[in-house]
Amino acid sequence: MRTHFIRGSFVLIAMVFSSIAYAHPGHGDSYLAGVVHPFMGQDHLLAMLAVGVWAFQLGGRAKWLVPASFVALMAVAGALAMTGIELPMVESSIATSVFLLGLLIAFAVKMPSALGAAIVGVFAVFHGYAHGTEMPLLGTPLHYGIGFVLSTAALHGIGLLLGQGLHKQAIWLRAAGALIAAGGVWMMAVS
Numbered sequence: 001m002r003t004h005f006i007r008g009s010f011v012l013i014a015m016v017f018s019s020i021a022y023a024h025p026g027h028g029d030s031y032l033a034g035v036v037h038p039f040m041g042q043d044h045l046l047a048m049l050a051v052g053v054w055a056f057q058l059g060g061r062a063k064w065l066v067p068a069s070f071v072a073l074m075a076v077a078g079a080l081a082m083t084g085i086e087l088p089m090v091e092s093s094i095a096t097s098v099f100l101l102g103l104l105i106a107f108a109v110k111m112p113s114a115l116g117a118a119i120v121g122v123f124a125v126f127h128g129y130a131h132g133t134e135m136p137l138l139g140t141p142l143h144y145g146i147g148f149v150l151s152t153a154a155l156h157g158i159g160l161l162l163g164q165g166l167h168k169q170a171i172w173l174r175a176a177g178a179l180i181a182a183g184g185v186w187m188m189a190v191s
Helices: 002-021 027-040 042-058 062-082 090-106 113-133 141-166 170-190
Strands: none
Touching: 027 042, 027 113, 027 141, 042 062, 042 090, 042 113, 042 141, 042 170, 062 113, 062 141, 090 113, 090 170, 113 141, 141 170
């Protein structure tokens, strides 16, 4: 798994820095804006790392199914947002997702992989919608979408590695979940 993550990281880095090679103006900016977006907000960053950590806690096929569900539904919701479809309570739902993901980690909640994938899929709709509505004005939807999908997958991979690294120190893993949940409470209070 570590080899796949390292290879994926190199691919992500190469794609970020290859924006200079785009033939048409603005495309590189769209892609780079998409890559950077998930890293710019604590809400997205915490949620995406938490998805990977919790997927590791669930184990088995959840290690790929839970992050894949998040990425897929996030991409669909991002595309829908770019068409102008309205979705209510986006920010409060994102904050709630951070809180709940933190609790799932803190209490090491176990469930079937499909149910875990469905839960994070619901969260992903709101994160994807937020990504889609925050596309740069002159951005290219495809390039922007590819950027935030790749960043999200990378953050899930980092979360999986964090879960793997901390699983023998369960108290630290649960403490990290509690901190994420506390971050979600703070976000709910300010949103």
